[in-house]
Amino acid sequence: MKKTSYLFFLIASLVLLLSCKQSVDTYKADVIIYGGTSAAVIAAVEVAQSGKNVMIVSPDAHLGGLTSGGLGFTDSGNTASIGGLSREFYHKVWLHYNDSTAWKWQKQSEYGNKGQGTVAMDGDSRTMWIFEPHVAEKVFEDFIRENNITVYRDEWLNRESGVKTDNGKIISFTTLSGKTFQGKMFIDATYEGDLMAAAGVSYTVGREPCSQYNEEWNGVQAGVYHHRHYFNTPVDPYIVPGDPSSGLLPYISDEPIHPNCTGDDKIQAYCFRLCMSNHPENRVPFEKPEGYDPAGYELLARVFESGWDEWFAKFDIIPNRKTDTNNHGPFSSDHIGMNYDYPEASYERRKEIIADHTNYQKGLLYFVSTDERVPQEVRDRMKEWGLAKDEFTDNGNWPHQLYIREARRMVGAYVTTENEVLGKVHVPDPVGMGSYTMDSHNVQRFVTAEGYVQNEGDVGVHPGKPYKIAYGSIVPRKEECTNLLVPVCLSSSHIAFGSIRMEPVFMILGQSAAAAAVIAIDNKINVQEVPYGQLEQVLLSKNQILNN
Template structure:
């Protein structure tokens, strides 16, 4: 009588592991926890679709809640839809007296990028604290009943199942399986699109590829103030090549101008610092702190540089969004090249290396006698904001992945589109920021001096449209995937598109397209653009000048 039970038990024990995995299903599966992921999920819900957000992140919002509070917005008039709703909700928060805990509202100063931070006429707030932004994203989740599966990491080796050119399901490292009709890759890295086998690019294209001017190597091009004076030596013993190079300098030549390479613009953390004595934590000294790695900065000071606090941009409550500025700053130049394709373990190493470098830099600035006394005195007024990133030692939970993989899709946006030399077809949103690339490498010039390369800042004459074709792969590669973050664009065009408001705009548009494709039971590439346009305009997206 016991044989059937034993037999059944043996069958159960020999089942493949994936057969025992938890399985989930929805119309739309969104992979990522960025601002684009959340706006996409909200739009999908608004259009009556079931949606699951599979997020490797515990904290939602990406850089928008990860320290980038001094928002790169460009022309605010082209920010519509849910993106504008996000900034409106921030405005409503800061209209409350209770929002101003560490500073009086009238003391804030209302400094913003191009326009006042608090725009009373349009009821928007463009500059904000990280934890406030995260709260807005969590409000979107709660109000729309969004289902978020956090800390779920895509199995990038074998976790994407496809059939006849469509993704049928994805599996995470925990074994969970997510099946859907349309998938959206809303990560900064483009992990889902890569695992699905669609075409993408990493690095800078040669100018000859798309007929561009500002792509590829750009030695001698200085469009911001992030370069060294010609007098600074790169050697351990100044002027003596035999002594070897100082840390953080590449021994490799930079290449010829206009040629392509696999290099990436630098990453950093956008730190939230506090000037309020009751809300600041002293800069920690990393266990592996080595002041010699900042010798280049000491030489910059010796040469007379005085711009240390140029990008300690004010956000409410006596805090800053502190960004890179100058020839040697928070950007960890040349240390991220393998990040896009790296394993999760290697990415964690890269992130930790950036954290150690940047924490060491802040400790150096506040303690080392090689730093001018007036700078150290000013630094003594700053510390990490005690009420930000409270579960991560007050350190941002998101590194600034300025660029990783980029889709090569149905339409490739180039600097010709951004700068107005071409008419953009089938617009689904707009951008307006400059072609903005941080430095990609630090090298030794033929004259024996240290220099940076890769800094670009070319402004469009007016806002530009972004094509629907930038969100979708080539149909023959995958017919049910949309990509609103790692969009199909050249390095220089992406330098403008890669702004958080634009990611929110494109996330919303991608979800609208996904919903319509499901309604029509068609490939995302076969969508009737006029139908999509109608929905986007109803959702108050801004599509063209």
């Protein structure tokens, strides 16, 4: 009898321990947001300010994505189309730089106040569009603190078996650490769309043929030179010039180019947006990366020899004698063709791709600073620059976020195409606006029929005026998932996404997605059933811009 009682006690204790462990490792909220991007933070703020509880589950330690990861020279487009919490972010940046203590490495009067199509610091609208990475991160962390938002960092979705669904709804997802997150609504605010994909929502990767959505600028676009990222003089692609049998130089594809408008599974190039400094006390010299081989930059040497002289054209100036340095020219920081498998890759493979991009870009900086085939005046000027010592201090002054310009894109309830962007068709139920150029960076580097090297995929077509983004583009098809919203990897064609993919727009759509989630919870309805009139009223009350 005593043995039986003791055994019963042991079993009961074990059950209690297991249930306690489950309660410890299971976290519940009205809305669970997966991702650490700018859209994730803004979505969380909207949920919290709407009176619901929210959690951010972020694979990243640092919040803000590209906005705090080096992209300080904001792709703002028409700033009049940026409202709501997105605009509040830029207002908070403006407040920061109105404090004289913010100007550590230069006087405010010495700063040129130049932005992309706008002034950097706009006193009339009380916004600032150009900023240092650490300032952006501080603003995002202030948003989190001021709104008492719970954030779980370094939590990576178990993409294989972590998402639990029932009858078209996400019930929970589990991270690799074993934590489970349960919610009524979920928002995938990652650049990769991992939660969306793991939930079984339809998506695409790459470029659609023009015929699919009756577009002009999708698919292959060889011979289209809308920016200055192409070879404007003949450059030989072979290891031994003029000798095809010697093989191609690194980073040139041996695949034949397909006809224009042909679809493929290739994606536009990634790079790091570097924060550099030319202040002697705040710069870290460019060092030789491990495994550095100057032969990897032979093509750039030939570009210089051809007379090209635009190396410093995208050292865009941000406050305190720093830059947001972006790709520019035929051979630059874009690691063309080296990211095709990133969207679907395992975490381990993605780390390899990120490391490859890091080494490529560090090697590029070292090559241009030291190699004798680089013009002396370029090398001399490069010696004035280095990585900003006071940025990304826990990562060797290197950005913590690779610029994922494009990965998965949902195929949702509504697909935004260039026809919406260019104002050719009516857009139903808008939840935000875009205005930036349909901007695709190069996708591949190939050998022309004449035997020279050329880039392909760089397209820049301006919409003319701000355009509306439909609510249907941030929700899945009803038959696939009814409690998920996707404001970053949203439903659009490749070329339309080239305009939508700007950080202010991601923040706009993050807020709208969150507002819709709250309405769906309050009304106990699916996200596809959210009454647009009610959503529109909420968004307008919060200063979102929905019309021209």
